[in-house]
Amino acid sequence: MSYIKHMAFAVKSVDETLNRYRTLLGEGLDAKVVVAEKARIKVAIFNVGDIEYQLNESLDADGRFSQWIGERGSEGLHHICYAVEDIDAALDDALAQGATLRLCKACNVFGSHPHPEGYVAFLDQETGGIELELMQVYTPEELEQYKSIRGI
Ligand SMILES: [Zn+2]
16 A cells, blocks of 8 residues: 655756746645755655645756756656555565556655655656656665764
C-alpha cells in the first residue's frame, strides 16, 4: 500500500507560482522557500491537505527543470513520489513486471539510494505521462543517521 509523498512541479518562477496558489486557492501561505545552491534550484514546499507540493525552479537556463520546461514547451507536473513501505520489495515487484530503472539526475544513480527524506528510486515507465518516484520514508532513527553522515 502506498500513498502520495509529494507532487513536484517544474515552474519558471517559484515566487509567481506560489503567489497563484496563495491568491487563487489560499494554499501555500506557510510555504518554506529554499534556494539549494548545490542542486542549483529554488524550491517552495507546502502541504495541500496531506499531500506535499514542491515547486521547482532551476537557477540556471540549462538547469534540470529549465530543460524539462523547454523540452515540454510548458511548466507542469514533473513527477509524483509515492511512499512505499519497503523500497527494495517495491522495486523487485516493479522490475519483475518489466519496469526499468531511471537515472536520478540529481545524484547520477540508478535504483534505491538515499535522499534527504528517504530512500528513493525512479522508474523509466510513467503513469499517464507522469514520471514515477518511489520513496521509503526514513524512520526518525534513519533520518538522524542520514543527517549525521552528512553533517547536517
Ligand atoms: Zn537522487
